[in-house]
Amino acid sequence: MPQRDGYIPGVPCWVDVSQPDPEAALAFYGGLFGWEFEDVMPPDSAGRYFIARGEAASSSIFDTSGELRSGDVAAIRSIPEAAPSTALWTTYFWVDSADAAVAKVRAAGGRVVSEPSDFLNVCRTAVCADPEGAAFSVWEAREHKGARLINDPGAVVFNNLNTRGADRARLFYGSVFGWRTAGIGGRAEGWTLPGYGDWLEREHHPGLRRQMAAAGAPEGFEDVVGSIVPIADGTAPHWSVTFATADADATAATATELGGTVIVPPFDAPWSTETYTIRIAVIADPQGATFTASQFVPKQRG
Incomplete structure:
Protein backbone atom coordinates (compact mmCIF):
# COMPACT_ATOMS: atom_id res chain seq x y z
CA MET A 1 0.00 0.00 0.00
CA PRO A 2 1.15 3.61 -0.50
CA GLN A 3 3.14 5.33 2.21
CA ARG A 4 1.06 6.38 5.20
CA ASP A 5 0.77 9.81 6.76
CA GLY A 6 -1.42 9.12 9.76
CA TYR A 7 -4.17 6.70 10.76
CA ILE A 8 -7.69 6.72 12.18
CA PRO A 9 -8.52 5.88 15.82
CA GLY A 10 -8.33 2.20 16.67
CA VAL A 11 -5.76 1.20 14.04
CA PRO A 12 -2.30 -0.18 14.91
CA CYS A 13 0.09 2.60 13.94
CA TRP A 14 3.53 1.88 15.41
CA VAL A 15 5.71 -0.79 17.00
CA ASP A 16 8.91 -0.61 18.99
CA VAL A 17 11.10 -3.15 20.73
CA SER A 18 12.52 -2.61 24.22
CA GLN A 19 16.04 -4.00 24.57
CA PRO A 20 18.46 -4.29 27.50
CA ASP A 21 21.19 -3.25 25.02
CA PRO A 22 19.52 -1.25 22.24
CA GLU A 23 22.78 -0.49 20.43
CA ALA A 24 23.47 -4.22 20.09
CA ALA A 25 20.06 -4.73 18.48
CA LEU A 26 20.86 -2.34 15.63
CA ALA A 27 23.17 -4.82 13.92
CA PHE A 28 20.63 -7.63 14.08
CA TYR A 29 17.64 -5.75 12.69
CA GLY A 30 19.74 -3.74 10.25
CA GLY A 31 21.20 -6.95 8.88
CA LEU A 32 17.86 -8.78 8.84
CA PHE A 33 15.60 -6.12 7.31
CA ALA A 46 19.85 8.27 29.86
CA GLY A 47 17.72 6.34 27.36
CA ARG A 48 17.97 5.69 23.64
CA TYR A 49 15.24 5.62 20.98
CA PHE A 50 16.38 4.58 17.52
CA ILE A 51 13.78 5.09 14.80
CA ALA A 52 14.23 2.54 12.01
CA ARG A 53 13.68 3.49 8.40
CA GLY A 54 13.17 0.88 5.72
CA GLU A 55 13.08 0.74 1.94
CA ALA A 56 11.34 -1.94 -0.06
CA ALA A 57 9.82 -2.77 -3.40
CA SER A 58 6.14 -3.40 -2.80
CA SER A 59 5.35 -7.09 -2.64
CA SER A 60 2.34 -7.33 -0.35
CA ILE A 61 -0.74 -9.52 -0.65
CA PHE A 62 -2.77 -6.87 -2.43
CA ASP A 63 -0.05 -4.85 -4.15
CA THR A 64 2.62 -6.59 -6.20
CA SER A 65 3.52 -3.52 -8.26
CA GLY A 66 7.18 -3.60 -7.24
CA GLU A 67 7.08 0.15 -6.58
CA LEU A 68 10.06 1.27 -4.48
CA ARG A 69 9.14 3.20 -1.35
CA SER A 70 10.64 4.02 2.03
CA GLY A 71 9.80 5.43 5.44
CA ASP A 72 9.78 4.90 9.20
CA VAL A 73 8.83 1.33 10.11
CA ALA A 74 9.58 0.74 13.81
CA ALA A 75 11.93 1.69 16.65
CA ILE A 76 14.46 0.14 19.02
CA ARG A 77 14.47 1.60 22.52
CA SER A 78 16.05 1.31 25.93
CA ILE A 79 13.97 -0.43 28.57
CA PRO A 80 12.22 2.27 30.63
CA GLU A 81 13.44 2.78 34.17
CA ALA A 82 11.83 0.42 36.73
CA ALA A 83 10.40 -1.78 33.93
CA PRO A 84 11.32 -5.50 33.76
CA SER A 85 14.55 -6.07 31.83
CA THR A 86 12.83 -8.20 29.21
CA ALA A 87 13.21 -7.62 25.48
CA LEU A 88 9.79 -7.39 23.83
CA TRP A 89 7.84 -5.80 21.00
CA THR A 90 5.05 -3.30 21.80
CA THR A 91 2.10 -2.43 19.56
CA TYR A 92 0.66 1.10 19.62
CA PHE A 93 -2.89 2.02 18.60
CA TRP A 94 -3.78 5.42 17.15
CA VAL A 95 -6.11 7.50 19.33
CA ASP A 96 -7.33 11.08 19.22
CA SER A 97 -6.64 11.46 22.96
CA ALA A 98 -4.43 9.26 25.12
CA ASP A 99 -6.18 10.55 28.24
CA ALA A 100 -9.63 9.67 26.89
CA ALA A 101 -8.34 6.26 25.77
CA VAL A 102 -7.09 5.27 29.24
CA ALA A 103 -10.46 6.28 30.68
CA LYS A 104 -12.11 3.84 28.26
CA VAL A 105 -9.60 1.14 29.22
CA ARG A 106 -10.49 1.51 32.90
CA ALA A 107 -14.22 1.57 32.23
CA ALA A 108 -13.94 -1.63 30.16
CA GLY A 109 -12.11 -3.53 32.91
CA GLY A 110 -8.56 -3.07 31.70
CA ARG A 111 -5.54 -1.72 33.54
CA VAL A 112 -3.44 1.40 32.99
CA VAL A 113 0.20 0.39 33.44
CA SER A 114 1.60 3.88 32.93
CA GLU A 115 -0.40 7.11 32.78
CA PRO A 116 -0.40 9.29 29.63
CA SER A 117 2.79 11.27 29.15
CA ASP A 118 4.44 13.28 26.40
CA PHE A 119 7.37 11.69 24.59
CA LEU A 120 9.51 14.55 23.28
CA ASN A 121 7.54 16.18 20.44
CA VAL A 122 6.77 12.75 18.98
CA CYS A 123 3.50 11.75 20.66
CA ARG A 124 1.53 11.46 23.87
CA THR A 125 1.34 7.84 24.92
CA ALA A 126 0.26 5.47 27.69
CA VAL A 127 0.76 1.77 28.42
CA CYS A 128 -2.36 -0.31 29.11
CA ALA A 129 -3.34 -3.96 29.53
CA ASP A 130 -6.54 -5.78 28.67
CA PRO A 131 -8.44 -7.79 31.35
CA GLU A 132 -6.38 -10.88 30.52
CA GLY A 133 -3.09 -8.99 30.95
CA ALA A 134 -2.01 -8.46 27.33
CA ALA A 135 -0.17 -5.13 27.25
CA PHE A 136 -0.41 -2.52 24.50
CA SER A 137 0.12 1.22 24.13
CA VAL A 138 -1.91 4.11 22.73
CA TRP A 139 -0.45 6.77 20.46
CA GLU A 140 -1.76 10.34 20.32
CA ALA A 141 0.30 11.74 17.47
CA ARG A 142 2.17 15.01 17.65
CA GLU A 143 4.94 15.41 15.06
CA HIS A 144 5.31 11.70 14.35
CA LYS A 145 2.39 10.14 12.46
CA GLY A 146 3.29 6.49 13.02
CA ALA A 147 4.71 4.01 10.53
CA ARG A 148 5.07 5.38 7.02
CA LEU A 149 5.86 2.02 5.44
CA ILE A 150 3.63 -1.00 6.10
CA ASN A 151 2.85 -4.38 4.49
CA ASP A 152 5.98 -4.33 2.32
CA PRO A 153 9.00 -6.58 3.06
CA GLY A 154 10.78 -5.34 6.17
CA ALA A 155 7.68 -3.57 7.50
CA VAL A 156 4.82 -4.56 9.79
CA VAL A 157 2.09 -6.57 8.08
CA PHE A 158 0.04 -7.73 11.10
CA ASN A 159 -0.44 -7.18 14.83
CA ASN A 160 -1.74 -10.18 16.73
CA LEU A 161 -3.56 -10.65 20.03
CA ASN A 162 -2.47 -13.95 21.57
CA THR A 163 -5.29 -14.82 23.99
CA ARG A 164 -7.15 -17.57 25.80
CA GLY A 165 -10.25 -15.42 26.29
CA ALA A 166 -11.51 -14.32 22.87
CA ASP A 167 -15.05 -13.64 24.11
CA ARG A 168 -13.83 -11.41 26.92
CA ALA A 169 -11.43 -9.69 24.53
CA ARG A 170 -14.29 -8.91 22.13
CA LEU A 171 -16.11 -7.01 24.86
CA PHE A 172 -13.01 -5.11 25.95
CA TYR A 173 -11.60 -4.09 22.56
CA GLY A 174 -15.07 -3.42 21.22
CA SER A 175 -15.63 -0.94 24.05
CA VAL A 176 -12.20 0.71 23.79
CA PHE A 177 -11.63 0.81 20.01
CA GLY A 178 -14.96 -0.16 18.43
CA TRP A 179 -13.59 -3.42 17.02
CA ARG A 180 -15.57 -6.42 15.82
CA THR A 181 -14.40 -9.88 14.77
CA ALA A 182 -14.58 -11.73 11.45
CA GLY A 183 -12.94 -14.58 9.56
CA ILE A 184 -9.75 -13.57 7.74
CA GLY A 185 -9.16 -16.70 5.65
CA GLY A 186 -8.72 -20.36 6.44
CA ARG A 187 -9.57 -20.97 10.08
CA ALA A 188 -8.16 -17.64 11.30
CA GLU A 189 -10.14 -14.88 13.00
CA GLY A 190 -9.31 -11.19 13.04
CA TRP A 191 -10.24 -7.82 14.44
CA THR A 192 -12.15 -5.46 12.16
CA LEU A 193 -12.85 -1.74 12.48
CA PRO A 194 -16.01 -0.69 10.61
CA GLY A 195 -15.21 2.07 8.13
CA TYR A 196 -11.47 1.41 8.02
CA GLY A 197 -11.64 0.05 4.48
CA ASP A 198 -13.64 3.08 3.33
CA TRP A 199 -10.94 5.37 4.71
CA LEU A 200 -8.13 3.32 3.16
CA GLU A 201 -9.72 3.33 -0.27
CA ARG A 202 -10.54 7.03 -0.09
CA GLU A 203 -7.28 8.35 1.36
CA HIS A 204 -4.54 5.87 0.50
CA HIS A 205 -5.40 3.08 -1.89
CA PRO A 206 -8.02 3.63 -4.61
CA GLY A 207 -9.24 0.30 -5.97
CA LEU A 208 -8.31 -1.57 -2.79
CA ARG A 209 -11.50 -3.66 -2.67
CA ARG A 210 -11.11 -4.69 -6.29
CA GLN A 211 -7.50 -5.80 -5.69
CA MET A 212 -8.49 -7.71 -2.56
CA ALA A 213 -11.27 -9.52 -4.38
CA ALA A 214 -8.90 -10.44 -7.22
CA ALA A 215 -6.44 -11.86 -4.66
CA GLY A 216 -9.13 -14.02 -3.09
CA ALA A 217 -9.43 -12.11 0.18
CA PRO A 218 -12.45 -12.84 2.41
CA GLU A 219 -15.33 -10.38 2.19
CA GLY A 220 -14.75 -7.43 4.52
CA PHE A 221 -10.99 -7.97 4.75
CA GLU A 222 -10.42 -4.27 4.04
CA ASP A 223 -11.63 -3.51 7.59
CA VAL A 224 -9.15 -5.88 9.30
CA VAL A 225 -6.77 -4.26 11.82
CA GLY A 226 -5.30 -7.34 13.53
CA SER A 227 -5.59 -11.04 14.19
CA ILE A 228 -6.62 -13.28 17.08
CA VAL A 229 -4.28 -16.14 17.97
CA PRO A 230 -5.58 -18.74 20.47
CA ILE A 231 -2.96 -19.79 23.02
CA ALA A 232 -2.69 -22.73 25.37
CA ASP A 233 -2.33 -22.66 29.13
CA GLY A 234 1.15 -21.71 30.21
CA THR A 235 1.58 -18.96 27.60
CA ALA A 236 1.03 -15.44 28.86
CA PRO A 237 -1.50 -13.41 26.83
CA HIS A 238 0.29 -10.78 24.77
CA TRP A 239 0.31 -8.71 21.61
CA SER A 240 2.83 -9.78 18.97
CA VAL A 241 4.06 -8.32 15.70
CA THR A 242 4.46 -9.84 12.22
CA PHE A 243 6.84 -8.40 9.63
CA ALA A 244 6.48 -9.02 5.91
CA THR A 245 9.38 -10.66 4.12
CA ALA A 246 10.11 -11.58 0.52
CA ASP A 247 11.45 -15.00 1.59
CA ALA A 248 10.58 -16.52 4.97
CA ASP A 249 13.18 -19.30 4.66
CA ALA A 250 15.97 -16.86 3.83
CA THR A 251 14.91 -14.55 6.67
CA ALA A 252 15.03 -17.41 9.16
CA ALA A 253 18.50 -18.44 7.94
CA THR A 254 19.79 -14.85 8.14
CA ALA A 255 18.36 -14.43 11.63
CA THR A 256 20.36 -17.45 12.78
CA GLU A 257 23.55 -16.11 11.18
CA LEU A 258 23.02 -12.80 13.03
CA GLY A 259 22.72 -14.49 16.42
CA GLY A 260 18.94 -14.91 16.60
CA THR A 261 16.98 -18.10 17.20
CA VAL A 262 14.35 -19.68 14.96
CA ILE A 263 11.63 -20.75 17.40
CA VAL A 264 9.27 -22.12 14.73
CA PRO A 265 10.89 -23.02 11.37
CA PRO A 266 9.18 -21.74 8.21
CA PHE A 267 5.90 -23.47 7.35
CA ASP A 268 2.81 -22.82 5.24
CA ALA A 269 0.13 -21.29 7.46
CA PRO A 270 -3.28 -23.03 7.69
CA TRP A 271 -5.05 -19.79 6.77
CA SER A 272 -3.57 -19.88 3.26
CA THR A 273 -6.19 -19.87 0.48
CA GLU A 274 -6.70 -21.29 -2.99
CA THR A 275 -5.05 -18.22 -4.51
CA TYR A 276 -2.11 -17.62 -2.17
CA THR A 277 0.01 -19.24 0.51
CA ILE A 278 1.27 -17.48 3.63
CA ARG A 279 4.62 -18.91 4.72
CA ILE A 280 5.71 -17.90 8.21
CA ALA A 281 8.49 -18.37 10.76
CA VAL A 282 8.72 -17.34 14.41
CA ILE A 283 12.04 -15.78 15.39
CA ALA A 284 13.69 -14.47 18.56
CA ASP A 285 16.33 -11.76 18.30
CA PRO A 286 19.63 -12.20 20.23
CA GLN A 287 18.18 -10.50 23.34
CA GLY A 288 14.98 -12.58 23.30
CA ALA A 289 12.30 -10.40 21.68
CA THR A 290 10.10 -12.57 19.45
CA PHE A 291 8.34 -11.73 16.20
CA THR A 292 6.95 -13.46 13.13
CA ALA A 293 8.21 -13.21 9.56
CA SER A 294 5.50 -13.68 6.91
CA GLN A 295 5.87 -14.27 3.17
CA PHE A 296 3.04 -13.92 0.67
CA VAL A 297 3.30 -16.55 -2.08
CA PRO A 298 0.74 -16.18 -4.89
CA LYS A 299 -0.33 -19.44 -6.52
CA GLN A 300 -0.32 -19.76 -10.27
CA ARG A 301 -3.81 -19.83 -11.73
CA GLY A 302 -5.05 -22.33 -14.26
Missing part, protein backbone atom coordinates in the same frame (compact mmCIF):
# COMPACT_ATOMS: atom_id res chain seq x y z
CA GLY A 34 18.05 -3.55 5.93
CA TRP A 35 16.86 -0.88 8.36
CA GLU A 36 18.77 2.33 8.95
CA PHE A 37 18.52 4.11 12.31
CA GLU A 38 18.38 7.57 13.87
CA ASP A 39 18.58 8.15 17.63
CA VAL A 40 16.02 10.86 18.38
CA MET A 41 16.91 11.24 22.07
CA PRO A 42 18.95 14.24 23.31
CA PRO A 43 22.67 13.43 23.74
CA ASP A 44 22.46 13.79 27.53
CA SER A 45 19.46 11.47 27.85
